[in-house]
Amino acid sequence: MIDLKFGIIGCGLISNWHADAILQIEGTQLVGATDVNEKARAAFASKYNIQAFNSVEELLASEDIDVVCICTPSGLHAPLAVRAANAGKHIIVEKPMAITLKEADEVIEACEKNNVKAAVVSQLRFTNAIKKLKDAVDEGLLGRLISGDVYMKFYRSQEYYDKGGWRGTWKMDGGGALMNQGIHSIDLIQYIMGPVKTIFAYTRTLARKIEVEDTAAAILEYENGALGVIQATTSIYPGLPRRIEVSGDKGTIIVDGHSITNWT
Numbered sequence: 326m327i328d329l330k331f332g333i334i335g336c337g338l339i340s341n342w343h344a345d346a347i348l349q350i351e352g353t354q355l356v357g358a359t360d361v362n363e364k365a366r367a368a369f370a371s372k373y374n375i376q377a378f379n380s381v382e383e384l385l386a387s388e389d390i391d392v393v394c395i396c397t398p399s400g401l402h403a404p405l406a407v408r409a410a411n412a413g414k415h416i417i418v419e420k421p422m423a424i425t426l427k428e429a430d431e432v433i434e435a436c437e438k439n440n441v442k443a444a445v446v447s448q449l450r451f452t453n454a455i456k457k458l459k460d461a462v463d464e465g466l467l468g469r470l471i472s473g474d475v476y477m478k479f480y481r482s483q484e485y486y487d488k489g490g491w492r493g494t495w496k497m498d499g500g501g502a503l504m505n506q507g508i509h510s511i512d513l514i515q516y517i518m519g520p521v522k523t524i525f526a527y528t529r530t531l532a533r534k535i536e537v538e539d540t541a542a543a544i545l546e547y548e549n550g551a552l553g554v555i556q557a558t559t560s561i562y563p564g565l566p567r568r569i570e571v572s573g574d575k576g577t578i579i580v581d582g583h584s585i586t587n588w589t
């Protein structure tokens with residue numbers, strides 16, 4: 326029995342991950358997809374043997390679709406999510422959910438008004454290392470939390486930015502190392518440490534020819550009183566694995582990439 330029927334907006338790189346995941350989940354069906362690029366939507370529809378909708382309007386008007394995956398450039402996430410909610414569709418929106426707080430609030434409001442659910446893709450929350458770290462913190466194994474730090478010293482070439490067209494722009498990427506690449510770990514550190522009370526940061530564009538930041542360093546205070554550091558780059562060579570360090574007065578856990586490398 327099919328319980329949930331999916332449509333995808335935006336047939337680029339990440340949409341393949343959504344389609345492959347939907348195909349693996351029992352009780353779901355991938356019905357169709359759309360993209361402003363006619364070739365992209367035709368190729369995607371042919372690859373997955375699904376309907377190619379000619380426009381977002383057409384896809385949202387389809388009574389065959391219950392859930393819409395939004396896989397477009399980031400600046401379109403919130404406006405499309407609001408349209409999808411107003412069309413009565415549930416939403417799975419790629420990260421970042423929105424590129425401003427105001428737009429994120431508009432998505433939540435539209436979902437509440439139309440009684441639909443929205444989920445943001447934050448897949449790193451479900452890795453084994455993060456699940457263990459989160460459980461350890463929630464169970465109090467690290468004691469009173471003292472510091473929560475993330476280091477995301479990544480590398481992205483100039484070609485990476487030039488290829489997408491939308492990447493590295495304020496309007497469609499919404500930010501750089503922090504908004505696009507860094508958002509995953511910024512989500513994780515708040516998921517683990519709790520909300521942030523105050524933050525101070527420097528952001529710079531040091532190495533790439535882009536509008537947004539390729540280098541950022543921030544100091545934060547969490548509402549629970551702990552302090553922390555966020556570093557994010559797409560500018561350094563050769564790039565390092567993501568590192569998360571959480572310490573309390575009874576212990577420390579360090580996650581490097583997807584592995585716990587220290588638990589003391």
Ligand SMILES: NC(=O)c1ccc[n+]([C@@H]2O[C@H](COP(=O)([O-])OP(=O)(O)OC[C@H]3O[C@@H](n4cnc5c(N)ncnc54)[C@H](O)[C@@H]3O)[C@@H](O)[C@H]2O)c1
Nearest residue numbers: 335336337338339360361362365396397398399419420446
């Ligand atoms: N969760 C993750 O780890 C992860 C990884 C990669 C990308 N992403 C996110 O996925 C999103 C897309 O990234 P990508 O790498 O697939 O980009 P992409 O450029 O490969 O694909 C975007 C697609 O959207 C289409 N598009 C643009 N405007 C549209 C519109 N108005 N209506 C319909 N289609 C439209 C483009 O033609 C393109 O085919 C970004 O927001 C990015 O942050 C998330």
